[in-house]
Amino acid sequence: MSETDTPMVENLEHELRAEGVRITRQRVAILSALANSSDHPSAEEVLERSRKQDSSVSLATVYRTLSILEGRGTILRNEFDGTGARFELANKPHHDHLIDVDTGDVIEFTSPRIEELQAEIARELGYDIVHHRLELYGKVRHQD
Amino acid sequence: MSETDTPMVENLEHELRAEGVRITRQRVAILSALANSSDHPSAEEVLERSRKQDSSVSLATVYRTLSILEGRGTILRNEFDGTGARFELANKPHHDHLIDVDTGDVIEFTSPRIEELQAEIARELGYDIVHHRLELYGKVRHQD
DNA sequence: AATGCACTTGCGAATTATTTGCAACAAGGT
DNA sequence: ACCTTGTTGCAAATAATTCGCAAGTGCATT
Numbered sequence: 001m002s003e004t005d006t007p008m009v010e011n012l013e014h015e016l017r018a019e020g021v022r023i024t025r026q027r028v029a030i031l032s033a034l035a036n037s038s039d040h041p042s043a044e045e046v047l048e049r050s051r052k053q054d055s056s057v058s059l060a061t062v063y064r065t066l067s068i069l070e071g072r073g074t075i076l077r078n079e080f081d082g083t084g085a086r087f088e089l090a091n092k093p094h095h096d097h098l099i100d101v102d103t104g105d106v107i108e109f110t111s112p113r114i115e116e117l118q119a120e121i122a123r124e125l126g127y128d129i130v131h132h133r134l135e136l137y138g139k140v141r142h143q144d
Numbered sequence: 145m146s147e148t149d150t151p152m153v154e155n156l157e158h159e160l161r162a163e164g165v166r167i168t169r170q171r172v173a174i175l176s177a178l179a180n181s182s183d184h185p186s187a188e189e190v191l192e193r194s195r196k197q198d199s200s201v202s203l204a205t206v207y208r209t210l211s212i213l214e215g216r217g218t219i220l221r222n223e224f225d226g227t228g229a230r231f232e233l234a235n236k237p238h239h240d241h242l243i244d245v246d247t248g249d250v251i252e253f254t255s256p257r258i259e260e261l262q263a264e265i266a267r268e269l270g271y272d273i274v275h276h277r278l279e280l281y282g283k284v285r286h287q288d
Numbered sequence: 289a290a291t292g293c294a295c296t297t298g299c300g301a302a303t304t305a306t307t308t309g310c311a312a313c314a315a316g317g318t
Numbered sequence: 319a320c321c322t323t324g325t326t327g328c329a330a331a332t333a334a335t336t337c338g339c340a341a342g343t344g345c346a347t348t
Contacts, residue, residue, distance in 0.1 A: 043306080132278070138272055140272075207336070
């Protein structure tokens with residue numbers, strides 16, 4: 001637990017440690033990279049950002065750590081159209097994504113109404129929703 | 145144009161030919177495989193099914209053909225959680241998918257209400273929707 | 289029906305994204 | 319500080335898909 005950790009990173013460390021996850025230098029660097037990102041970085045980007053804090057981090061460890069974090073519900077894995085998974089911390093309210101197909105920009109949004117309808121549909125079909133993916137792919141209106 | 149083609153396959157052949165797409169033995173076999181499938185086969189599965197009609201079809205050709213068909217809007221490419229793209233003909237009404245996380249079964253459903261809400265959300269964010277992806281992952285509901 | 293050319297194909301090698309085996313290393317309870 | 323067990327970096331292994339190239343083939347034209 002380095003004194004350079006932000007409060008958010010320290011919180012994550014405590015939570016994980018409480019669940020028996022060992023806190024290593026590399027994991028702290030990866031958590032920091034995620035905590036300091038407001039976008040949706042790929043594994044490769046998480047690697048780059050992590051290395052600014054700890055240059056010893058390897059891509060394999062990034063993947064292994066992201067996998068653990070995803071399993072614990074600490075982060076969310078998105079697979080938008082095209083290539084590669086993109087990650088984000090899960091410690092914010094649930095939201096879905098609108099992807100700008102021209103720029104790749106990702107906009108987060110929520111729709112309680114849609115969430116309700118999804119649950120209703122699943123119920124009618126005899127299912128309970130475990131999770132869902134809603135992605136809108138769009139272009140800026142009236143422009144080119 | 146073989147006399148063993150089903151009407152649906154012949155239609156597809158005509159449409160594609162009209163757009164300048166050459167109709168080869170392999171492409172007919174692939175179209176047939178898709179036309180005879182009511183599920184969502186992977187590229188590998190499309191290969192297997194196509195080979196029943198024309199054993200010379202290769203995986204590379206399956207991928208190349210699926211890519212062309214997707215570009216023409218003839219088929220839809222789905223990327224459900226986990227691995228690999230899964231395909232289906234686009235000549236049926238729009239629908240979304242509910243995936244049974246235990247069995248992998250895919251159930252199709254529609255919700256005009258959700259579609260409206262999506263368009264509305266995109267509009268509020270200043271976008272026009274190009275396409276969207278809505279997938280519900282669920283488990284069969286049961287009372288404990 | 290024969291011809292020609294551009295498009296297509298099969299094959300294997302190349303890519304891309306991610307995972308894994310293994311020996312060295314380090315976290316954290318004692 | 320010690321020890322046990324989980325973790326790491328590296329390189330090699332996978333999995334899914336794409337690509338280069340020489341041989342083959344649609345199909346518009348004759």
